[in-house]
Amino acid sequence: MTGRSQRSAGTGLVLRLAARDLRAGLGGFYVFVLCIALGVMAIAGVGSVAASLTDGIAREGRVILGGDLAFSLIPNEASTAQRGFLESRGRLSVAATLRAMARTPDVNARSALVEIKAVDGAYPLYGSVALDQAQPLAVVLEERNGAFGGAADPALLARLDLAPGAAIKLGQATVEIRAALASEPDKLAGGIGFGPRLLISQDALRATGLLQPGSLVRWHYRLRLPEEDGTAASVSSVVAAAAAAFPDAGWDVRTRTNASPSLAQDVDRFTQYLTLVGLTALLVGGVGVANAVKAHLDRKRAVIATLKSVGATGTDVFAIYLVQV
Secondary structure, eight states: OOTTOOOOOOHHHHHHHHHHHGGGOOTTHHHHHHHHHHHHHHHHHHHHHHHHHHHHHHHTHHHHHTSSEEEEESSSOOOHHHHHHHHTTSEEEEEEEEEEEEEOSSSSOOEEEEEEEEEOTTOOSSSOOEESSSSOHHHHHSEETTEEEEEEOHHHHHHHTOOTTOEEEETTEEEEEEEEEEEOTTTGGGOOOSSOEEEEEHHHHHHHTOOOTTOOOEEEEEEEOOGGGOSHHHHHHHHHHHHHHOTTOOOEEEEGGGSOHHHHHHHHHHHHHHHHHHHHHHHHHHHHHHHHHHHHHHHTHHHHHHHHHTTOOHHHHHHHHHHHO
């Protein structure tokens, strides 16, 4: 540029002047970069964590649900025709869940609310039950000498001050706690419990006398499809066939892709909350960006004046510092 020429500098010249001006260092732009990086990193991190959780739930859907499909009824059991329909589609496992009071049989009886899960011999269809002792679940739950077996959450043992091998009263039945329950594969699908878990057999549940009209017992019918029929299309076809065959069954149907709706909703809420936090951080960072740019331009007043004195236009100055930002 020569004299007071009002011609704007070319793009190449603008880029060269911007690069040369930055040789002195970024200066206040470190705050600029940090503010932008923190906001973007927060949003990207939230998205990555949410995607990982969602993928994990989908990948472990069978284990979380306890089968490819689950049909739930409350408070009545499935009819013979309904059960026959499910058994014709694959391997069936039946479980019943309800809340009850467990008490010790001694004189100073202690009691505690328990979450009962009564299972059959096919449980679990996917995954495995972890006990504190290496023995099959069927052996733990079998009836011996008039007492049914059970596996209890360690929290129940602590509340009643018991040790494995002790007996408790559950309704009219005696249950001997033969093992401590470390984990159960389908626990997440059951939602929030109000008491420690007590795992017993269905024969034990019927012996308690708790299955009375009006009892809030939920029956779960988990279905494991044959491997060749385990596709998403096969799962959908079973759901459609069940709806067509028993339109008034009133059962709640869940599939492995929707194993734990409450957990998926919690993940969505968690994601939305943290995304809002990230956006707020990015918005607050915008104030830091504005201050960083203003401070940078304030320090460059002498340079801007020099550029103007040798003929740079306002557009040229704006373009140079826009490129830098």
